[in-house]
Amino acid sequence: MQILIATFCIxxxxxxxxxxxxxxxxxxxxYCTRKIFQPAYLNRGEEQFEQVNSLKYLGSMVNTDNSTEExxxxxxxxxxxxxxxxxxxxxxx
Numbered sequence: 001m002q003i004l005i006a007t008f009c010i011x012x013x014x015x016x017x018x019x020x021x022x023x024x025x026x027x028x029x030x031y032c033t034r035k036i037f038q039p040a041y042l043n044r045g046e047e048q049f050e051q052v053n054s055l056k057y058l059g060s061m062v063n064t065d066n067s068t069e070e071x072x073x074x075x076x077x078x079x080x081x082x083x084x085x086x087x088x089x090x091x092x093x
Contacts, residue, residue: 005031005044028052032064
């Protein structure tokens with residue numbers, strides 16, 4: 001975990017050099033392992049990082065067990081919503 005903290009500190013420093021600010025409250029990390037664990041927080045002084053079981057990265061769901069089921073369910077639900085929207089508004093014209 002020390003590598004994670006050190007990497008984040010480098011990221012934060014380089015972001016400041018570019019005029020950007022990293023929001024600690026929105027910074028989360030995903031730890032991939034075969035072991036079952038409860039998400040926790042990683043604390044480093046004023047900085048606290050939330051550990052999550054899944055997150056969306058570049059439009060795709062990434063999770064700890066490398067499963068695609070959650071992403072497929074989400075895409076089906078989103079597709080169903082778009083289909084209903086298209087049906088509703090295509091009949092009005």
